[in-house]
Amino acid sequence: MLKINRLRIEIKTKEKVFGFDETFQSGLNLIASDDNTRGKSSIIAMIYYCLGFEEIIGGRGEKVLTAAFKSIIEEGENVWTVLESGAYLEITNGMEVITIFRAAKMENRDNRLISVYYSDMENIHRQDTLMEDMYVHMPNAANNKKGFHNFLETFLHFELPLVPASDDAVRKLYLQLIFSGMFIEQKHGWADILAGMPILGIKESKKRVIEFILNLDTLDNERKKDHLRSEEDNIKKEWTTVVRDITLLVEKEACSITGLPLSPKILTDLDYSKITIQKGGVHIDEYINDLTEKYNDLQALKPKIIDNFEELQIELNETEVTIREYERDITKLRDLLDSEHISIRRLQNNLEIIKTDINNNKDAARLRNLGSGLDLYTSKDICPTCHQDIADTLLPLPNHMPIMSIDDNIRHLNAQKDMLEFAMLSHKSNSEQFQSSINLLEGNLFKLRSLAKSLRSDLYQTNDSYSEAIVYKRLSIESEISNLNKLLDFYSNHKVTLEILSDRWKDYLEKKAALPENKYSQKDQIKLNHLQEYFVDNIRKFGYKSVSNLNQVEVSKENYLPAIEGFDMKFDSSASDNIRAIWAFTLALLQVSSKDSGNHPGILIFDEPAQHSIVVNDMEEFLTRIINDFNKNQVIIGITVKDSDTRRVVSELPEGKYKLIMVPNKAFQKIDKSL
Template structure:
């Protein structure tokens, strides 16, 4: 709930302090002036400014305010330069009252600074009053504790939802957006429903505001869907990163993982037990056992060369044969790598050609469509002279050759594109596997060359020397076993992480399945129906005539805005009826929210609602409708230069509204400062 109790504007000049001081009540408040340049809109703008909502007017900071706040005060023929200016606004939430101060022009004080006095305006000078400085229109001013809109959200006892942003992230539904559905300013606010809504990077901002004000369940469902989308992306990213990390580590040790799922899925204990590592077609545990046996055999050998000469010669021959085989295998794989790279390049070139052909065909289809709207015979594939069919090709036509149309060409080219992209992705995967295989082969070759070198050293060494090859092989075997043990430990740790991600994925799928199957709950549908009924009733009452049958009007289930046969009803409305539609919709939102416990704060501002010479009888109905509303505060700025408007206001029961008369110049000289 928001109620505006009092507004006091102070403009300090060398001739003293000028300003405005007005109080507001529940129900209807009319700020009336004899002329449109008296300062009435300047007074209303101060309310926006103190609340940090000046973006609804069209900008940030003091630049949205009139010159009286920044340049000079006129008093008769005298002009007094403005030295300092600012405004105090007293607001009430149903339980607490605070006073807000924001400067417009003040040396040493930034206009983004807002001071909050936790008291009524009359008491802000008391020493026991809590005073807090806050900021607005700076990063995180709607999130951090010292952000003024964070305070205002808390003060109004509302909880703004996180909604989809234009950058595919989520952001809080800003208060400026919410109040643009309730505060209708004079210059741009009457062009369309919520036309004063600023762009703050929120996707479908009008829709989100209406969902919030009506407290639709679909907003909660959208929040759940956004949360699920975030979880989906997070799990997929973590899963993909984990699999790539595992593959890199495993392949680096010359091993191959088996059973690793490339995308998230629910893994049973059996699935997890089937996640294994192999090396040379043997499971890693078996391979380590083989290495241990080799190590044990080497330990039994006599370490002197003279005792193992024949064995060393045989092993050298076998090692050199293995080196040759590895070199041939590396050469063959490098050839395959080059072949895959060439295939990828060719497919890329073919894709460029096909994409160009698709664009050209789509352009041709568009031109043909434009031609058909002009009713040209050629656009209908018909000769305008002989009425014979024209084909989409210059190739001579024959009865046995079927030529594809442009649309068929587009479908065929798209199918080819999909096929080439699929083939290209396959070649990329093959290329990655070949590259990994080459790295494994090169590492093994390096080890074999090292062994061969040690064996040759043994053959040409003194017979009584200790065998270098035996020692080197034992060291290599020991190092390889240690590396594989580390790999097993690492792999088991990652398997545990994979189990956790699998459980997260299971919970995600469960929550996704639990989402309501219907977009709208029964209560949502009832609220939208009530909104429509109020809207049509208000249109009828306010004299809307542009559409003979108002039952044609509906509330869009996509945007929650009024439409006729799916189109914005503004297109069928006259200028004055468009104003009546804005009155009707803004009031209908308040009525529906009150009736169905929505989130509407219950405050409306209309600056010059009688736009485009609306007849006084309809303005009278507008005022009387507001007077009958419960639990709300409506502030209306009106120019009453003509007698009809004056009579309309005079006809209202004097105890049914609060009339605030603004003289020729709203800002008068104060005798004292704050009272």
């Protein structure tokens, strides 16, 4: 809830203090004058200004205010220079009362500074009154502790949602946007429904504001969907990283892994049992056991060369044969890798040519389309002399062979581009696989060459020398066992991460399944139906005549704005009926919010609602509707009572049901002293 209790404006000159000081009540408040240039809009603008909502008027800071706040103020024939100006605004949320002060012109005080007094206006200078300075219209003013709009959000017991921004970020739904659906200012506010909404980089801002005011579940569902999309992306990225890390280490140790899911899924005990790491076609545990046995056998041998010359020679020969096989395999793989690189370069060149051709054809199509507007034969591929088709090729063609048009060319070239890009991805994948195989073979080749060197050394040593081959084998096996055990430990740790990601994926799927299948919940449907009913009832009572059958009027399910047969209602509305529609919709939002537990703070401001020669009887119905149906809310209206009919309407309003603040010749009169 937001209710304005009191507004005090102070404009200080050399000798006098001018200003405005009035209280406001619940229900209807009329700020009236007998002419349209008395300062009513200046008073209303100061309410916006104190709340930091002057962007609804069309700007930021004191520049949206009139000269009376910044330069000169008139008093009869006298003109006074303004030295300082500002305003105090006392507001309540139904439980707490605060007073806001914001300067319009004041030396050494920036207009973005707002002082908040935690008391009513009469007691702001008491010693026990707490005062706090805050800022507005600066970065993070809607989020930081000292940001005034962050404070105001808390004071109003709002919980503003995060909504998509135009730069694909997510931002808070700003208060300025929300209150543009409640504060209708004079210059721009009557152009269209929510016309005064400032541009603050929020996607579909009108739609988001209506969702918030009505407290639609769609807003919460959209927020949940955004959160789930973010969670899905995070799980997939983390899952891919874990799988990649495991796969890289497995391949580094010349092993293979099967059963490891490449994308997130709910893993069961059966799934975990299917994940196996092998080396040489043998399960890694069995392979480590075999290595351990070989190591133990080597431990039992004395590292001496006794009578094993023939065995050493045979082993050396077998090792050299394997080395040559590895070298041949590496050479073949390098040739294949070079071939892939050549293919990739060729495809890249072809892609560049295709892209250039596509751009050229698109430019030609644009020029053709521009030329067709001039009705030129050449732009239509027709000879201007003989009126025969012009072929866009100089090559001789068989009779009746069709020539592709520019549009066909573009489609054909796009298809070729897609095919080349797919082929490039395939060649890049092959290239990566060949490089991985080369790295693995080169690692094994290094070990074999080291072994061969040790065997040759043993063959030429004396019989009582130590066997380098046996020592090398021991060290090699010991190192391999150590590396494979590290691999198992690494996999075990990452398996825990996979278990956590699997649980998160399960939670994500459960939350996704819990979202409603339809865009609108049952409560949303009821609220939107009520919005349509209230709106149609309002425009009927306010004398809307642009549509003969008001049963055709509906609230669009796409943007929640009034429509007729799917089209914006304003296109079929006269200027005065457009004003009636703004009255009706602004009131309907508050009506639905009050009926169906929405977020509307319960305040409306209309500056000069009698625009475009509104019939006085309709204006009377508008004011009567506010008095009868909105007495628990607060409605402030700036109105000119120049003609007799309008004066009669105001004078015949039920006594005690509204407050009339009559503005004299000038809104700002001499006051006794400043607060």
